[in-house]
Amino acid sequence: FAEAGALSSGGSIDIAEIRAAIEDRLERQIDFDPIVPANLQAALRHALMGQSKRVRPTLMYLIAEPDGAAIGAVLDAGCALEMVHTASLIIDDLPCMDDAAIRRQRPTTHVAFGQPTAILGAIALLTRAFGIIAELDGVPTATRNRMATVLSQAVGWNGLVAGQEIDINNRAELGNAEQVEQLNWLKTGVLFVAAAKIGAILRGLEGERLEAVGHFARHFGLAFQTADDLIDRTETVAEAGKDVGKDGDKATLVSLFGADHARMTCQQHIAHAEQALLASGINGAPIRALMMRLLDKGQ
Numbered sequence: 043f044a045e046a047g048a049l050s051s052g053g054s055i056d057i058a059e060i061r062a063a064i065e066d067r068l069e070r071q072i073d074f075d076p077i078v079p080a081n082l083q084a085a086l087r088h089a090l091m092g093q094s095k096r097v098r099p100t101l102m103y104l105i106a107e108p109d110g111a112a113i114g115a116v117l118d119a120g121c122a123l124e125m126v127h128t129a130s131l132i133i134d135d136l137p138c139m140d141d142a143a144i145r146r147q148r149p150t151t152h153v154a155f156g157q158p159t160a161i162l163g164a165i166a167l168l169t170r171a172f173g174i175i176a177e178l179d180g181v182p183t184a185t186r187n188r189m190a191t192v193l194s195q196a197v198g199w200n201g202l203v204a205g206q207e208i209d210i211n212n213r214a215e216l217g218n219a220e221q222v223e224q225l226n227w228l229k230t231g232v233l234f235v236a237a238a239k240i241g242a243i244l245r246g247l248e249g250e251r252l253e254a255v256g257h258f259a260r261h262f263g264l265a266f267q268t269a270d271d272l273i274d275r276t277e278t279v280a281e282a283g284k285d286v287g288k289d290g291d292k293a294t295l296v297s298l299f300g301a302d303h304a305r306m307t308c309q310q311h312i313a314h315a316e317q318a319l320l321a322s323g324i325n326g327a328p329i330r331a332l333m334m335r336l337l338d339k340g341q
């Protein structure tokens with residue numbers, strides 16, 4: 043795959059090509075050396091290479107808009123995001139969490155490889171993600187440090203982990219739309235913002251433009267989560283017996299306030315995202331196309 047040729051040819055940016063380049067780069071990232079036990083290798087490959095939209099690395103790539111030599115580093119940073127996201131999915135699917143049997147159109151990692159290997163695999167992906175960022179080729183040390191900080195804040199006790207804790211132990215107490223949106227922010231929004239900010243940092247954006255990218259991604263993430271809940275609800279109603287793990291009875295904007303309210307909230311987030319995208323001054327057309335492609339189904 044001639045990534046520089048395929049991706050830096052200028053003119054229109056093809057989202058499918060970016061996604062293919064990310065898949066290719068992930069394959070290279072998991073070219074394990076023989077010390078990695080075969081079972082762990084298979085579990086990591088199973089979790090990471092299942093059917094995924096690769097939203098976060100694609101978003102990061104579209105914001106970074108790399109050219110020539112920078113493409114490799116941006117794809118590697120995308121792999122790091124995808125590894126963090128995949129680690130969170132493995133943990134989320136465990137019997138003590140959402141107890142899901144299917145993920146990315148495959149049996150979940152713990153179903154296929156057992157809980158111990160699934161947990162170890164998640165830890166391995168999470169740690170490798172930070173290793174990839176530390177080693178990024180051609181990126182100044184200060185930039186790599188900023189990227190690691192952004193990612194660590196998104197994952198840790200202020201981010202995904204906080205969201206998961208609320209989801210598992212406090213979701214029954216969620217009574218109003220602000221609380222549900224706060225959960226959506228922690229479970230989904232934070233990693234969208236990290237992806238977008240990492241792209242912006244790699245591109246060298248600062249100040250108000252960097253802030254605008256963050257606002258854009260926050261609203262995109264919240265719209266994405268709400269659209270996901272709308273799709274889940276439609277599918278659950280349509281096909282009885284769909285495997286939704288323990289998700290089926292969860293409090294979401296859809297289950298608490300109805301599909302119309304959720305649709306309206308989604309539209310509001312899209313409008314805010316569009317405004318912020320405009321304010322960021324970056325090439326909005328391909329990002330808008332990504333957003334619409336992902337959010338249309340939920341409308």
Ligand code: GRG
Nearest residue numbers: 094095096097129130133134202203206229230
């Ligand atoms: C170990 C990193 C780590 C975190 C621990 C388990 C946990 C805390 C957080 C889980 C948070 C979680 C599962 C949020 C759901 C986010 C979400 C919208 C998932 C679906 O994302 P898609 O649709 O999935 O982008 P694909 O498969 O396309 O990548």
